[in-house]
Amino acid sequence: MDSIEKLYNCVHCEKSFVKNSHLFRHIKIHTGDRPYKCLLCDKAFLSNNHLNRHVRTHTGQKPYKCSHCDQAFSANSNLTSHIRTHTGEKPYKCSHCDKAFSRQDLYVRHLRTHTGEKPYKCKQCEKAFSESSTLLKHTRTHTGEKLYQCNLCDKAFTWNNCLINHLKKHNRDLLKPQTGDTSYQCTHCNKYFTRSSGLIMHLRIHTGEKPYRCSQCNKTFSQNNSLKTHMWTHIEEKPYPCSQCDKSFSQNIQLKRHIVTHNDLNEEKTLQLNKDLAITVSLNVPGRVKDHSFRIRV
Numbered sequence: 001m002d003s004i005e006k007l008y009n010c011v012h013c014e015k016s017f018v019k020n021s022h023l024f025r026h027i028k029i030h031t032g033d034r035p036y037k038c039l040l041c042d043k044a045f046l047s048n049n050h051l052n053r054h055v056r057t058h059t060g061q062k063p064y065k066c067s068h069c070d071q072a073f074s075a076n077s078n079l080t081s082h083i084r085t086h087t088g089e090k091p092y093k094c095s096h097c098d099k100a101f102s103r104q105d106l107y108v109r110h111l112r113t114h115t116g117e118k119p120y121k122c123k124q125c126e127k128a129f130s131e132s133s134t135l136l137k138h139t140r141t142h143t144g145e146k147l148y149q150c151n152l153c154d155k156a157f158t159w160n161n162c163l164i165n166h167l168k169k170h171n172r173d174l175l176k177p178q179t180g181d182t183s184y185q186c187t188h189c190n191k192y193f194t195r196s197s198g199l200i201m202h203l204r205i206h207t208g209e210k211p212y213r214c215s216q217c218n219k220t221f222s223q224n225n226s227l228k229t230h231m232w233t234h235i236e237e238k239p240y241p242c243s244q245c246d247k248s249f250s251q252n253i254q255l256k257r258h259i260v261t262h263n264d265l266n267e268e269k270t271l272q273l274n275k276d277l278a279i280t281v282s283l284n285v286p287g288r289v290k291d292h293s294f295r296i297r298v
Contacts, residue, residue, distance in 0.1 A: 013119060029119055053077075060216065060234065081246075090246070102246045109241075151225065152195070170194075 008023040009016045012030040017023040025046060028034070034044035036051040040058045045051045056062070056074035064079035065072045068086040073079045081103050084090070090100035092107035096114040101107040109131065112118070118128035120135040124142045129135045140147070146156035148163040152170045157163045184199040185192050188206040193199040201223055204210070210220035212227040216234045221227045229251065238248035240255040244262045249255045 013117070030121065032123075106241060106246045109243075152198070 007016070008018070008020050010023060010026055010030075012027065015026060017026065028046045034046055036045045036048050038044065038051060038054055038058075040055065043054060045054060053075040062072035062074050064074070064076050066079060066082055066086075068083065071082060073082065084102040090102045092101040092104055094100065094107070094110060094114070096111070099110060101110065112130040116130075118130050120130070120132050121128045122135060122138055122142075124139070127138060129138065139145075140158050144158065146158050148157040148160055150156065150163060150166055150170075152167070155166060157166065184194070184196050186199060186202055186206075188203070191202065193202065204222040208222075210222045212221045212224050213219070214221075214227060214230055214234075216231070219230060221230065232250040238250045240250070240252050241248040242255060242258055242262075244259070247258060249258060
């Protein structure tokens with residue numbers, strides 16, 4: 001490919017392409033143009049192929065089946081990446097170091113650590129970023145958008161760490177008895193709660209009630225958050241990639257637990273970290289819901 005003349009140059013960066021169609025698709029990264037819109041949610045995409053792949057997350061269609069096991073996928077690219085977990089193939093080799101990757105997107109992301117390329121530019125200031133997710137977080141500093149919603153009250157926050165600090169206040173209130181008409185006590189174990197909804201959820205531990213049912217597999221859960229977390233097992237989209245290997249995960253909590261395997265932690269620290277990831281809170285994003293888990297220390 002290096003020997004083929006690249007005639008089509010991007011006016012926004014130094015990249016060049018063999019085909020005009022490749023240049024046209026690349027320029028959308030800079031312009032933010034996403035003309036292919038999903039009719040089932042508010043998401044939009046750079047290409048029709050990306051839209052078709054996304055629509056299957058709504059329909060549950062998985063036409064691409066693995067010949068090595070019984071897993072099936074909504075996108076052919078996901079099947080190709082999965083097969084490499086059987087074969088161990090890593091065709092994307094870095095020319096700057098000895099790392100290799102099974103997926104092209106991970107390879108491209110890694111290359112930017114060497115080249116310093118930052119193709120994602122903020123339209124409201126002069127900052128640029130190497131990943132679109134980082135640009136999205138930065139944009140909130142301009143818009144004031146608050147995506148991190150507390151599931152115990154009506155407050156919302158721009159940053160995840162602000163939500164965590166806020167939840168600590170709820171946790172402290174739940175652990176101490178309250179006075180007056182606002183205290184709700186469990187008759188089974190004498191725990192106190194500041195809200196009746198908290199007591200209702202807690203009582204299901206004793207009664208075994210599981211009113212939340214999965215529409216895909218009929219599994220039931222005692223809390224709505226647990227059902228939301230479970231629903232990700234039915235979706236192939238995995239937006240949380242590991243920066244140290246080529247694995248990706250459908251939830252941030254899964255990524256955090258996986259990262260532990262890269263760290264030099266002894267067994268005791270690993271167990272403690274797993275305990276630190278216990279209370280599920282919801283991140284409400286237009287078009288979809290992501291669940292993250294944290295243990296809130298008192």
